[in-house]
Amino acid sequence: MAAAAAVGGPQPPQPEVPVQGPALDKAATAAHLKAALSRPDNRAGAEELQALLERVLNAERPLAGAAGGEAAAGGGGGGPGAAEEDALEWCKCLLAGGGGYDEFCAAVRAYDPAALCGLVWTANFVAYRCRTCGISPCMSLCAECFHQGDHTGHDFNMFRSQAGGACDCGDSNVMRESGFCRRHQIKSSSNIPCVPKDLLMMSEFVLPRFIFCLIQYLREGYNEPAADVPSEKELSKVLQLLEPQISFLEDLTKMGGAMRSVLTQVLTNQQNYKDLTSGLGENTCAKKSHEKYLIALKSSGLTYPEDKLVYGMQEPSAGTSTLVVQGFAGAPGALGQVESSDEEDQDGSQGLGKRKRVKLSSGTKDQSIMDVLKHKSFLEELLFWTIKYEFPQKMVTFLLNMLPDQEYKVAFTKTFVQHYAFIMKTLKKSHESDTMSNRIVHISVQLFSNEELARQVTEECQLLDIMVTVLLYMMESCLIKSELQDEENSLHVVVNCGEALLKNNTYWPLVSDFINILSHQSVAKRFLEDHGLLVTWMNFVSFFQGMNLNKRELNEHVEFESQTYYAAFAAELEACAQPMWGLLSHCKVRETQEYTRNVVRYCLEALQDWFDAINFVDEPAPNQVTFHLPLHRYYAMFLSKAVKCQELDLDSLLPDQEMLMKLMIHPLQIQASLAEIHSNMWVRNGLQIKGQAMTYVQSHFCNSMIDPDIYLLQVCASRLDPDYFISSVFERFKVVDLLTMASQHHNTVLDVEHERSMLEGALTFLVILLSLRLHLGMSDDEILRAEMVAQLCMNDRTHSSLLDLIPENPNPKSGIIPGSYSFESVLSAVADFKAPVFEPGGSMQQGMYTPKAEVLDEEFDPVMVILRTVYRRDVQSAMDRYTAFLKQSGKFPGNPWPPYKKRTSLHPSYKGLMRLLHCKTLHIVLFTLLYKILMDHQNLSEHVLCMVLYLIELGLENSAEDDSEEEVSMGGPERCHDSWFPGCNLVSNMRHFINYVRVRVPETAPELKRDALAGTSSDGLGSLQNSRRPKVLQRENSGTAQVFSLVAERRKKFQEIINRSNSEAHQMSRPRTPSKWSAPGSAPQLTTAILEIKESILSLLIKLHHKLSGKQNSYYPPWFDDMEVLIQPEIPKYNHGDGITAVERILLKAAMQSRMNKRIIEEICKKVTPPVPPKKVTTAEKKTLDKEERRQKARERQQKLLAEFASRQKSFMETAMDVDSPENDIPMEIATAEPQVSEAVYDCVICGQSGPSSEDRPTGLVVLLQASSVLGQCRDNAEPKKLPITEEEQIYPWDTCAAVHDVRLSLLQRYFKDSSCLLAVSIGWEGGVYVQTCGHTLHIDCHKSYMESLRNDQVLQGFSVDKGEFTCPLCRQFANSVLPCYPGSNVENNLRQRPSNKSTQDLIKEVEELQGRPGAFPSETNLSKEMESVMKDIKNTTQKKYRDYSKTPGSPDNDFLFMYSVARTNLELELIHRGGSLCSGGASTAGKRSCLNQLFHVLALHMRLYTIDSEYNPWKKLTQLVEDMNSQPGNEEQQPEVPILYHDVTSLLLIQILMMPQPLRKEHFTCIVKVLFTLLYTQALAALSVKGSEEDRSAWKHVGTLRKNACDAEKSCDMLLSFVISELSKGRFYCEEGTQEGAAVSPIAWSPESVEKYIQAFCLPFLRISSLLQHHLFGEDLPSCQEEEEFSVLASCLGLLPTFYQAGHPFISASCLDWPVAAFDIITQWCCEIRSFTERHAEQGKVLLIQESRWKLPHLLQLPENYNTIFQYYHRKTCSVCTKVPKDPAVCLVCGTFVCLKGLCCKQQSYCECVLHSQNCGAGTGIFLLINASVIIIIRGHRFCLWGSVYLDAHGEEDRDLRRGKPLYICEERYRVLEQQWISHTFDHINKRWGPHYNGL
DSSP states (O other), X not given: OHHHHHHTSOSSOOTTSOOOOOHHHHXXXXXXXXXXXXXXSOHHHHHHHHHHHHHHHHTTGGGGSOSSSTTHHHHSSSHHHHHHHHHHHHHHHHHHTTSOHHHXXXXXXXXXXXXXXXXXXXXXXXXXXXXXXXXXXXXXXEHHHHHHSOOTTSOEEEEEOSSOEEOOTTOTTTBOGGXXXXXXXXXXXXXXXXXXXXXXXXXXXXXXXXXXXXXXXXXXXXXXXXSSSOOHHHHHHHHHHHHHHHHHHXXXXXXXXXXXXXXHHHHHOHHHHHHHHSOOSSOHHHHHHHHHHHHHHHHTTOBOTTXXXXXXXXXXXXXXXXXXXXXXXXXXXXXXXXXXXXXXXXXXXXXXXHHHHOOOSOHHHHHHHHHBOOOOSHHHHXXXXXXXXXXXXXXXXXXXXXXXXXXXXXXXXXXXXXXXXXXXXXXXXXXXXXXXXXXXXXHHHHHHTOHHHHHHHHHHHOHHHHHHHHHHHHHHTTEEEOOSSOTTTOOOEEEOTTSHHHHTTTTHHHHHHHHHHHTSHHHHHHHHHOHHHHHHHHHHHHTTTTOSOEEOOSSSOOSSOOOHHHHHHHHIIIIIIHHHHHHHTTOOSGGGHHHHHHHHHHHHHHHHHHHHHTTOOSSOOTTEEOSOOHHHHHHHHHHHHHHHHSOOOHHHHOOOHHHHHHHHHHHHHHHHHHHHHHTTTTGGGOHHHHHHHHHHHSTTTGGGTHHHHHHHHHHHHHHSOHHHHHHHHHHHTTOGGGOOSSSOOOOSXXXXXXXXXXHHHHHHHHHHHHHOOTTTTOOHHHHHHHHHHHHHHHSOBOHHHHHHHSOOOOOGGGGSOTTHHHHHHHHHHHEEEEOOOBOTTOOBOOOEEEEOHHHHHHTOOHHHHHHHOSSHHHHHHHHHHHHHHHHHHTSOOSOOOOOOOOOOOOOGGGGGGGGGGGOHHHHHHHHHHHXXXXXXXXXXXXXXXXXXXXXXXXXHHTOOSOOGGGSOOOOSGGGXXXXXXXSSOHHHHTTOOEXXXXXXXXXXXXXXXXXXXXXXXXXXXXXXXXXXXXXXXXXXXXXXXXXXXXXXXXXXXXXXXXXXXXXXHHHHHTTHHHHHHSOSSOOOOEEEEEEEEEEOHHHHHHHHHHHHHTSTTOOOOGGGTOGGGGTOSOOGGGTSOOHHHHHHHHHHHHHHHOHHHHHHHHHHHHHOOOOOOSSOHHHHHHHHHHHHHHHHHHHHHHHHHHHHHHHXXXXXXXXXXXXXXXXXXXXXXXXXXSOOOOBOOEEBTTTOOEEOOOSSSOEEEEEEEEEEOTGGGOBSOSSOOBOOOSSSOOOOGGGBHHHHHHHHHHHHHHHSOHHHHHHHSOOOTTTEEEEEEEEEEEEHHHXXXXXXXXXXXXXXXXXOGGGTOEEOTTTOOEEOEEEEOOOOBHHHHHHHHSOOOOOHHHHHHHHHHHHHXXXXXXXXXXXXXXXXXXXXXXHHHSOGGGXXXXXXXXXXXXXXXXXXXXHHHHHHHHHHHTTSSSTTOSSHHHHHTOOHHHHHHHXXXXXXXXXXXXXXXXXXXXHSOOOOGGGOTTTTTSOOOOOGGGXXXXXXXXXXXXXXXXXXXXXXXXXXXXXXHHHHHHHHHHHHHHHSOHHHHHHHHHHHHHTTTOTTGGGOHHHHHHHHHHHHTTTTTTGGGHHHHHHHHOOSOOOHHHHHHHHHHHHHHHHHHHHHHHHHHHOOOOOOOOSTTHHHHHHHHTTOSOTXXXXXXXXXXXXXXXXXXXXXXXXXXXXXHHHHHHTTOHHHHHHHHOOOOOOOOOOOOBOOSBHHHHHHHHTTOOOTTTOSOOSSEEEETTTOOEEETTOSTTOBTTBOHHHHHHHHHHTTEEEEEETTTTEEEEEETTEEEEEEOSEEOTTSOOOGGGSSOOOOEEOHHHHHHHHHHHHTTOHHHHOOOOEEOTTOO
């Protein structure tokens, strides 16, 4: 038996000669073994099989060339390939048990109970996600399952997989069953029969050996590298060799459920593993392999549990855990060192601080998490090697493909968790951490998204412990000592944001797994209940507390701007905030109160530790700020949740006062620093500090950063002494010294230029603090609405940018936008949709949402806007919109102030916050500021006043409940401190008069020169105060003003309350104060002065009203007229307005709240005294009064200037436009009446001089020359072609204009003389040169110097000066040449137009003579040089292949043909721009800017250098009867001339005209047109005769003969037609016809009307071109007309219609004929030429006669409605060159060709395919749709630009790069614009962002 022979092979078999019987033997052996194993007693069979496997699967042992060396030589070379394949063949045969492998596969598949799809994909795969069907936010579907399911109306999107994934269809843990596709809806397990035992029997025996073999390979291949990491080459080599094995396993998994369960058994069976891998027994190979395995384990810093050495030695300290353990694990010394090096380096000298802090819950347990691995099954060791080899894609895919097997899923998840620490270590060391991260997440997201599974693993494998510990260890490797606060003695350690670990986000796979499992309620609950875990987690969070510390640079600008802040913000968001949101989502109800208490408790403990560690007492260190306080934010967010959702008592969660004071310091420091950064105080730290300030408030971060900070400050403010809090704020903002009544002060801590913005910052912060209700009682929907309104008020927004800007809770469970339903409903409530429109500039708008009018009216909230703006300019833009709205709706004409908005009520827990508004400190500040503003002290702005008034109004709105304060009780302990205000209630303090204030002022201050104590009595309530002058409690050394001396006192007092051992506290804090705050240049000498004030807040407000309105006595209390005012709660007229309105509103509210206030206001108003500022009243008053007037005058001046400028510009533009056709505007009679010679005058836009163009200083038109193939795209069908979206639909270009003309030319060239062919047609349908101008002119010498300056200017973008490109100096339109203007006068022009009475015959002779004169090139003048150079430019504009059509290269005929074709191209294109006909008439815009006149001069000048062979001038053939031509000898050999009837008449027209000396006379022009019309008419008849059937022809012939001798025979259509037929039928012209022709051509009978119609249609194109030409050459306007009368109107306009023609008769085209010689003779002559040709080539003769001239307008391809149809077909389509799917597929919208963008496979001579195609298809212009981006890209020559997209989503938005993946629909309007730009060649002008493509697209 073959098997027996096989077993007896030599022990280490030689790989070269494997015993390899034919396949038959293998099959036989397999069948035999299967039979043996099927017997009940199968031991013999089993042994035989084992022996065979041993041999087969060992045969390839030397694969890796590493089996100890002895076999290496044998197999290292070509061996492995063959041996491996053989082994795989054996396996396949054995599995199939002797049958065919394919049949076996099919058989196994039949037993597949696949209820799950489980398709695994890798990065960049296009998948779908449906939020409506998803339970887990990570749910995804493959395209097939998605399209097979029903998701209409769902919220789904398409996305490109970043890390890879798997299809969840059929898995009800992850998605709702309604979303399953048709294949996975059926619960198919029931009807699947049981798997027959013998089918998979062999697999159970073979697979363990196979997998063991694979593992041995992996062990062999892995050599612990000498350097730090395995050299990737080595590893990838091993993996490449193993590719077939792993693929084989992967194929097995795809056989379905039955095979998967066998594999699961094999992979998880511990006995099998033990037997095969223990390394016991006599097999040396196995032993070696086991040793390698142990070495690998140890070198990974892992121990095999047998080495019990590790424990009991010591408790390894966390920082060095891995090291210590390795040292003891007995790993080979060298390797141990290698491992440790990276961790030791970073320790450096700071090791101490690092180890001291970290406390892990229990050393040994965590240690084992990190370091012990015991493998008990194949699966575990496979995963180990997968990690060791850094997650090879194939292995990952195999492991994931097994997941649909439930048993495997559980086992694999446990194994994965067991290896978690090892994964982290490998990841940290990996060089390819990005790729590896993706692969890890690819696996883990499949495991941890399933709640049931996550819960099971948490319970059985300590998943949470493992994750938290692993994260902690990971971060420990990059800790540094914190420098916050007390640099020397700080014990706190933070992560170093410069480390690769943070910079490259290496931690994200672990963090994202953690976030993923916390989204499951059951897991999160365990976490929140486990105190040990919480402690560890807070420990982890504290590593980020205070990271990335910024120190303000005071002297030099920083040399190097570090960008570490990206890493810091990302780390806080991902590692701290997202897990926090995850936990918060489970603390929503009362039952979860306990969890919140736990978190808050441990959070406070961690904070207390932190304050201790950084040695914090009460003052933050100056000039440093960190934006990262995650512990504060955890605390804040859990507090907020507790109060909002769990009904917990806030006070029970708050710490003591001292802790609160500490808590508020750092968040407050951040707010002050924001103001400093915006005041440019941090400018020396570079731009990155602005970047941090912006990121802190940016929409993705704000609700994890600034919102919790402000909320925490609100909580502190509501519980701390308000005076203490307010004074802390002003001190933090460094504006204490500014708050003095004195007009001058010295600020010790702030430069003068920063004072104003810092004061604004402080007041704005207070307003935000007191107005914001995000966490203080607003519901979620109210918050969403407020956020949305704020964003819409700044700018109109697209739907997607709104989604992006509204801060959403970043918890992954809400991968669903927080209530996307409510998002849409709120959006429709507050905004209107503006459909996408175009602006005239061509810039494309997206669909936008704009706020409804009533929203702007009632809900515009400046506070919210300020909080949410990243850029300060957005605040202004919001105000501008608000102002515009008020003006439009007529609510307020002036410049309004930000409106005051009523707030939602406060949650009762936070009522204390309002005490801030009722504390004396704040009132003193408000009073002082009002006074200073009234007195015009420096550094105060309208913004300050606005905020002061806002605060007063807030105070009035939230006044204390009990109004018993009306009559203030005197006395009380408070009184000793100050006599500023009697009580704390703002309502009563407002009316309190303050008479004198003592201030400290510099000795130079004006106050000292004044007699301070003028009079001591004052009337009104104030007299109470006289007896008590303010006691000024001031320490003499301090430069602080009155108010804040009080603050210092109060603070001291507070400190005493708090610091139990107060003496020690003072030692700590006070001595540091002076050194910290006093500025280097110490304060000037201060003196005490006493000011007389005699004002109250009310009186100041009334005087402010006078000041603002600029009128005395302007305030008149409204209740004098209408007492109702005091009762009505809301008065609409006060809602909007400026400062005056605000003051009135406040006074009214004050009066409403208290009778006393009302009385005092009345008294003040009655007294009406002018305000008494300190003596120098006049200037200040004057200033304000004049200000408004001056402003008004300035405004008027500005308007006047602008108007003047606009009119100048307009007149300038008009002259600029008209230069090209000056004759347009001069009526004819006038010009003839006054014969003075007026030359055309041109303005040079560079030097500004005007003058004629002369020979030596020519002027030129700025032109853009571009090659164009637009004409070639015309088809004879008006319906545009469709873009192919299936394999069947293809576009063939044989029916395009270009193709038809090409065929015609090559046909002519086959039979006729080349030179004559080149005169018979026009080229330029493809690659013709189109010339366009902006209409501006310049001197050519000026242009040259302009180009020179451009060349030297380096900052050019978008165009290349070396190629002659520039932009018009005036209008900046793109151009690349200058077309010289021919010198000439206008009179000449008019003389040319005078009708003359010469006979046609004379004119014909004149034309002939003029053409005969050789055109000598004019003498060498500047003008002629320019003409030559521009001709060269024109030639170089297009490619050679579009110029050379001659058979003899370089023949002059080529140039001749090219030149008149340029004229043709420009005329045809203009016709297309006018819509294909001239019905609209007029001079049209195209005419206004046309440069055809100048172009004609240039072309004519060059054409006249060539002479046409005089014996062959078409003019002769047209106008003279020639003697019989056939008599010429030698006619037979050489090819004949092209018969005149085959000539293209329009080409003839251009040749005739360009051969004439310019300027041409009108009569000659008309003569040429008349002559050519006769030829055209004859061609029409000939073509018609061919189109008609035999019967038609005989009928026409018959009609004609009847009228043969009538007088008007020459002008009778019938006669001429019949004559042409009879002439042509003399030859063999019609006889070839046969049946097929006639039948095909003419199914209809021809009536005289249809004949006439055909002839007119045939002749129209010629008439149109001639009329256009006449319009340009002689400046005559085109008449407008109806479509049906176009022919007759144009004919009469061209002078073809005889003058006596009566309008009465129906019009006949024949009446236009004016034969130069006898019609019948000349026709005979013309037909004769054709006859001689058709005798030999009848078929071609006919084809050439029928010239299809009825081209429809060109169109781009028609696109399908839904973008998905294009995407699904093209994104998988393979490239025709390399048959791979291109990375960036694109499709040409002109011809539908599929191309690879940037594809190297299709590169030809360094040109990539798109560029190449743009040259072939559009002569340098290409329009491509990029399939993967939905964007259109335009290539124009050497430049390209992104045009935008013509596909928009339901909200009118583009989706570039398909990032959002929403369904897209065609926007017809945009597509029309694109087509219009293509046809009108205006891409260069309209699109602004061009860049060079270097042929790389």
